[in-house]
Structures are given as structure tokens and as C-alpha cells.
Amino acid sequence: MLRPDGTPYVQSMELIEMLRVRVQGPGYERACAIDDAGRFECTGLDAGLYAVTVVDSVARHRILCHGVLVDVSPKAASEEVVLALGSETTVTVRALGDLDHRPVQAYSVVVESTRGPAAATGKTDGQGACEFSVAAGSYRVYAPAWDQGQSIEVSPRLINVRAPGSPVSVELLVPQREPETDLIDIALVDLEGHPVPGLVTLEGVASDPNAEPAAWFSLPEPTFQPPGGLLGSACDASGLLGRRFIWRKDARNTEISLILEPGATIVGRAVGVDRKPVPGARVSLETLMLDNRWAGLPDPLLAATTDDDGCFQLQGVSVGPRVRAMAFLGTVSGRSVSLDLKAADVADAGEIVLTGSRPGSGIVRGRITDEQDLPVANRAIRVGIGRASQNLVTDADGCYTLTDMPTDRSITITIEVPSYGTWSRATTADDYACDFQLVPQGWGALGQEAPPLVADTWFNHSPITLKEARGRVVLLTFRNFTMDRDPGLATIRSLLTEFGPNGLLVIAIYDHLPGGNPVAADLVTTHLTSLFEGASIAGVLDSDPDLVADLMPPGRPPGVTAGATHWLYQVHERPVSFLIDKKGIVRFCEPRENNLRERIVVLFDE
Numbered sequence: 001m002l003r004p005d006g007t008p009y010v011q012s013m014e015l016i017e018m019l020r021v022r023v024q025g026p027g028y029e030r031a032c033a034i035d036d037a038g039r040f041e042c043t044g045l046d047a048g049l050y051a052v053t054v055v056d057s058v059a060r061h062r063i064l065c066h067g068v069l070v071d072v073s074p075k076a077a078s079e080e081v082v083l084a085l086g087s088e089t090t091v092t093v094r095a096l097g098d099l100d101h102r103p104v105q106a107y108s109v110v111v112e113s114t115r116g117p118a119a120a121t122g123k124t125d126g127q128g129a130c131e132f133s134v135a136a137g138s139y140r141v142y143a144p145a146w147d148q149g150q151s152i153e154v155s156p157r158l159i160n161v162r163a164p165g166s167p168v169s170v171e172l173l174v175p176q177r178e179p180e181t182d183l184i185d186i187a188l189v190d191l192e193g194h195p196v197p198g199l200v201t202l203e204g205v206a207s208d209p210n211a212e213p214a215a216w217f218s219l220p221e222p223t224f225q226p227p228g229g230l231l232g233s234a235c236d237a238s239g240l241l242g243r244r245f246i247w248r249k250d251a252r253n254t255e256i257s258l259i260l261e262p263g264a265t266i267v268g269r270a271v272g273v274d275r276k277p278v279p280g281a282r283v284s285l286e287t288l289m290l291d292n293r294w295a296g297l298p299d300p301l302l303a304a305t306t307d308d309d310g311c312f313q314l315q316g317v318s319v320g321p322r323v324r325a326m327a328f329l330g331t332v333s334g335r336s337v338s339l340d341l342k343a344a345d346v347a348d349a350g351e352i353v354l355t356g357s358r359p360g361s362g363i364v365r366g367r368i369t370d371e372q373d374l375p376v377a378n379r380a381i382r383v384g385i386g387r388a389s390q391n392l393v394t395d396a397d398g399c400y401t402l403t404d405m406p407t408d409r410s411i412t413i414t415i416e417v418p419s420y421g422t423w424s425r426a427t428t429a430d431d432y433a434c435d436f437q438l439v440p441q442g443w444g445a446l447g448q449e450a451p452p453l454v455a456d457t458w459f460n461h462s463p464i465t466l467k468e469a470r471g472r473v474v475l476l477t478f479r480n481f482t483m484d485r486d487p488g489l490a491t492i493r494s495l496l497t498e499f500g501p502n503g504l505l506v507i508a509i510y511d512h513l514p515g516g517n518p519v520a521a522d523l524v525t526t527h528l529t530s531l532f533e534g535a536s537i538a539g540v541l542d543s544d545p546d547l548v549a550d551l552m553p554p555g556r557p558p559g560v561t562a563g564a565t566h567w568l569y570q571v572h573e574r575p576v577s578f579l580i581d582k583k584g585i586v587r588f589c590e591p592r593e594n595n596l597r598e599r600i601v602v603l604f605d606e
Contacts, residue, residue, distance in 0.1 A: 001038050001054065001083045008038025009085060019064070021083065024117070025050040047074040051117035052081055062088070063134040066116035086135025087163040093132065093141055094169065095124045097176040103128025104174055107143060108255055114138040114158070136163035141170045184247065186217045187257045188234055196260050202232035202247060203391060204382055204416060213237040225249050228289030233318055234258045244320030246290055261343035263316035268336055268349030270310045270327040277310025278354055281329040285314065288322040288338060317341060325349040328404075362405040362429020364413060368398045370420075371439040375399075382416040405429040421572030441572055442589035450474070450580045451568035454543040456512060459525040461538030464505075466584055472503040473603045474580040475596065478571045481510040481524055486531055488575050491593035493535045499600055500536065508532075512542040512563035542566055579603060 001009040001021065009019070020031040021040040025048050032040040053067030064085045072079055095107040105124050111132045112119040122130040138160050142153035155172040188198045195215035204222025213236070222230055229248035235241060241260035247253055266285075270278040284303045286294040304312045306327065314325070318341075325336040336349035368376040375398025382391055383402065394400050405411060406429060413434060414424040420438040427434045445451055450466045466474065475495070479486060489508075496506050510528065513521055521541060528539055542563020562571070569578060577596060579588040581603050588599045 003085055004087050010036055010038055020055050022055045023050050023052050045072050047072055053118045054083055061120050061122045061132045063118045063120050066113045066137055067118045088133040089161050089163045089165045090167040091132045091134055092129055092169045094129045094171045095174050098173040099176050109143050112140045134161055136161055143172050143174050182221050184219045185255045188215050196236050198236040200234045203230040228291035228293050231287055236260050242318030244318045246321055261319050263318050264341040265346045266314040266317055266349055268325055270306045270352045273355055279306055279308045281306040281327045283312045283325055283327045285323050286326050319343050327352045364402040364405050364434050365432045366434035368436045371443050441576055445569050445586040450584050450586050454564035455540045456543045457521055457541040459539040460529045469505050470584050471582050472505050475506045477577040478509045479575045488593045489531055496535050507538045509540045509565050
């Protein structure tokens with residue numbers, strides 16, 4: 001690999017670049033390091049056509065060379081290529097709405113070389129712009145999209161870049177649509193990039209049993225978003241091709257393309273500490289999540305039982321994040337080394353030694369009912385125990401069973417049910433009556449006199465009770481103070497500007513601050529007051545939730561420190577807003593700010 005001046009690129013002298021050579025072929029991809037002589041080597045290739053280019057492991061918006069296509073022949077001992085880096089020029093791509101020509105943010109754009117396999121992708125910022133650094137050459141610039149199962153290029157442009165040269169600016173006119181920040185768009189393709197009809201599942205999203213195979217899916221973002229991400233899987237209609245993936249809320253993860261490949265096979269053997277085979281042991285898989293913890297796969301099909309020789313075989317395991325095999329029998333267990341699966345390959349997990357006592361073998365059973373005391377039947381639920389989690393389906397009576405629970409300590413069971421939010425309670429193993437009664441947000445308050453505000457601290461407004469606010473329309477909004485910025489407050493500020501002269505009172509409720517630290521309270525209230533931007537919003541820091549603990553049904557909302565007022569209004573997820581009429585009755589519960597105006601108009605017209 002050569003620098004722009006023709007001298008070898010030496011990685012050890014330019015670590016800040018973090019460059020790698022990428023070799024891609026059908027079902028194959030490898031990133032190769034560059035030695036101190038500017039050379040790289042990729043061995044063990046099958047015959048075929050490979051794309052060789054340079055990638056920047058830090059910045060995704062750079063094209064440093066145009067790359068080459070190499071036809072590896074079985075007759076040739078080796079092939080040698082020369083990759084020449086070029087001086088870079090800035091290319092700014094702006095996405096504008098095709099109707100009003102206003103900037104469109106979070107829109108995917110691509111800059112792709114016309115002379116080789118090099119391409120860079122990015123998403124537009126708040127001003128609708130995304131900057132790329134590219135070497136001299138000819139490029140196609142477009143926004144990728146899916147239309148009726150086909151990959152299309154929106155507003156393609158052809159540009160010529162000189163390096164060094166003046167910055168280049170390109171405008172793309174893209175279709176305007178309502179922002180869908182709460183949706184994940186997933187496309188299924190094969191190794192050639194062709195659409196493949198299939199099915200997608202994702203933890204925290206209830207699967208539709210009547211879903212038809214398709215090449216494109218739009219899933220709602222899970223409300224539960226652990227730091228390590230959520231495990232998902234996809235397969236084609238035949239089940240022969242698949243891929244596992246980890247989703248974590250991120251600007252880059254609203255549009256995902258999953259390349260489906262043939263599944264792998266994992267073989268291994270379970271033995272005891274005496275190295276004798278252990279027959280009848282149950283074997284399942286764990287996946288390495290983004291926070292370096294291991295999580296069990298929710299698919300019961302990916303499990304096996306060891307034979308008389310202690311051997312097992314897991315077939316059709318989709319490629320994706322690293323996995324390891326876990327074997328257990330009774331109170332002993334063991335795990336294999338981590339495995340990086342390759343498509344259609346056989347991975348050897350080796351010997352798994354079953355030792356010691358498992359973390360637990362207790363059982364927790366319970367029944368889940370709704371606000372009418374009816375069973376939440378045949379419903380996919382997500383259950384969390386500490387940092388571990390699994391997916392279950394309740395039976396016809398709304399019952400569930402958890403096995404292999406720790407028996408040496410108290411555990412907290414957290415259950416997430418779509419449309420009901422997340423509920424949790426502390427219990428112990430061998431609890432056969434760990435029941436949950438789930439109610440929608442505000443269920444106990446709607447249509448009733450508004451529960452009182454139990455506040456530790458008022459700020460940006462003098463304290464006021466809801467009885468004192470009779471005769472006024474009250475917007476009571478529960479929000480999260482850990483956010484650096486709260487876009488929903490812009491809508492609330494505009495509503496206060498429009499309806500404040502008519503008597504609208506806005507009260508924002510934030511978490512309880514445990515410990516009673518006045519310095520922390522001052523820091524939080526100062527930050528929140530700045531977010532109000534001068535609007536006369538009454539701010540409240542909630543009070544100790546234990547003050548109203550006896551008023552809550554079995555199974556309390558997550559984060560028991562949220563506050564007493566949160567509990568009185570049965571708030572499970574934020575933001576959420578309640579509207580209280582002039583008589584002090586709770587009339588509406590709205591999770592989105594864009595529905596508030598029409599509700600406020602109704603209450604003022606009464």
C-alpha cells in the first residue's frame with residue numbers, strides 16, 4: 001500500500017489513521033493489518049473474485065483509495081495488488097425535502113466510487129448535511145431506499161473530485177415523510193445484495209404469528225433498551241439462511257440491512273471433572289452482547305441433549321455475534337470457549353467440563369392478569385433477572401414458569417409486556433405465587449379526581465395544589481431529567497404560549513432524588529430550568545415512593561426511586577402527559593406531545 005507520494009504506507013508510523021485492508025468475496029470478509037513495510041497478506045482464499053480496498057476503522061465517511069478487483073485463480077500461487085492512497089477532498093452531501101426543500105435529518109446517504117469497490121456511508125445531521133473525505137476520482141452520490149422489495153437509489157448524482165481541490169457540495173432531493181423515530185426498518189438480502197423474503201424477530205418486540213415472509217420489515221423500537229443491546233434473528237422463508245444480530249438504540253440502527261447466510265453446525269462433548277462423558281446434559285447457546293456480558297438465546301430450537309458418549313450437535317445456528325455452548329445437568333454446568341461462526345461451517349466447541357454447583361436450580365411461577373383481573377394469555381413477554389433476560393409465552397391462564405433461578409439470594413423479576421410497560425417485584429426461588437396485575441398508564445386515575453402531587457422540591461414556579469388549580473386546564477407531564485435535551489419540551493412550550501393566556505397550567509414532574517442532597521437538587525433544578533427556556537412551567541422533583549407503596553397493585557413500576565407521584569398516576573414509561581379538566585378530573589393520558597393540542601382544545605371548549 002502506497003502513500004500519495006508513492007512511498008510505502010507504514011502503519012506503525014501512522015497509528016492515528018487506524019487503516020486496514022479489507023478483502024471481500026462471496027460469503028467472505030476479512031480485515032488485514034499492514035506491516036512495517038507497508039505490505040499486507042490474506043491467505044487461505046478459495047478461487048473467486050475478491051474486492052480489495054482500504055478502510056478506516058475510526059471514520060465511516062472516508063474513501064482513501066478506489067480499490068481493485070482481484071480474480072484469485074487456483075492455478076496461481078498468489079496474487080499481488082498495489083493500493084495507492086490519495087489526498088482527500090471534503091464532499092458535503094445535503095438531503096432536502098422534495099416538496100419544501102428544507103433539510104432532512106437522519107437520512108442515509110452513500111458516496112460510491114465508479115471505478116472500484118470503495119464506498120462510504122453516513123447519515124445527515126440536524127442541518128441535513130453529512131461530510132465525506134474522498135480521494136480524487138469519479139463518484140456516484142445517492143440516498144439508498146427500498147421500494148416494493150427492491151433496492152433503489154434516490155436522487156443519484158455523478159460528481160468528479162480533484163485532490164487536492166476545493167470542497168464539493170451535493171444536494172439530494174429526497175421524499176418527505178413523517179418522521180418515524182420509533183420504528184426500525186430492516187431489509188433482508190443475500191450475499192449478492194438481492195432482496196430475500198423471510199422473517200425477523202427481536203427481543204422486546206412481540207412477534208406477529210400471522211406475519212408473511214417479506215424482504216422488508218418495519219418494527220417498533222423496543223421500550224426496554226439494556227446497555228448490551230437486544231438480540232434479534234432473521235431467516236429466509238425456507239429457514240436455510242439466517243443471521244443473528246444485536247440491536248441497540250442508535251442513529252445508525254434505524255435502518256438495517258441483514259445479509260442472510262447458511263447456518264453453521266456446532267459440535268462438542270460434555271465431560272465431568274474425571275473426564276468421563278456426561279450423557280443427558282442439556283446444551284444451549286449464549287451470545288456475547290455489546291457490554292461484554294453473555295446472554296442466553298431465546299430460541300428453544302437451538303438446544304440439544306448429549307448422547308451416551310457426551311457428544312452433542314447444534315445444527316442451523318445462524319452466523320452473527322460470538323457464541324458459546326453451555327451444558328448443564330442437575331446442579332453442575334460448564335461452558336465452551338467463545339466461537340466465531342462461519343456460514344455453512346462446522347465449529348468445534350471442544351470438551352465442556354461440568355463442574356461445581358450451578359448458580360441455582362429454583363423455580364418461580366406466577367400468573368399475569370390485566371386491569372380487569374383477566375389472564376394475559378398466550379402473550380409473548382420478556383423476563384429479566386438482574387442483567388440476564390429471556391423471552392417467554394404465557395399459557396391460556398396467563399401463567400408463566402421460570403426455572404434455574406438462584407436459590408442463595410433474593411431476586412428481582414422484571415416483566416415487560418407490550419402496551420403495558422415494564423413491571424417488577426422482588427421474590428425468591430420456589431415462589432409459586434409470584435403474580436403480576438398489569439394496568440395501563442393512568443388506569444386508576446383516568447376519569448377520577450386527580451391524585452395529589454407529592455413533591456420534594458418545586459422550582460421555576462411557586463408551589464400549587466391541584467385543588468387550587470380548579471377552574472384551569474392542567475397539563476401534567478412526567479419527564480426524565482437525565483436527558484441533556486428534551487425535544488418534547490419545545491411542543492409543550494408552544495402550547496403554553498398559545499393557551500397560557502386562557503389559563504393553561506403546565507406542571508413537569510421529574511424523578512425523586514434519594515438521599516436529600518440539596519447540592520444535587522440545585523444542580524438538577526438549574527439544568528431543568530434552563531431547558532424550560534423562560535417558559536412558566538412549574539417544575540417538581542418527586543418525593544419518596546415509599547410514602548404511597550401500599551397504594552400500588554402487586555408488581556410495581558421499574559425504578560422504585562422514580563417517586564410517589566409517579567406511583568399515584570401509575571407511570572411506567574416516560575415521557576407521558578395527563579390532562580386535567582377544570583373540575584380537577586383526569587381526562588386524558590397521552591404518551592406523545594403531538595396529540596396534546598386537540599385534547600387541550602376540547603377541555604377549553606367545555
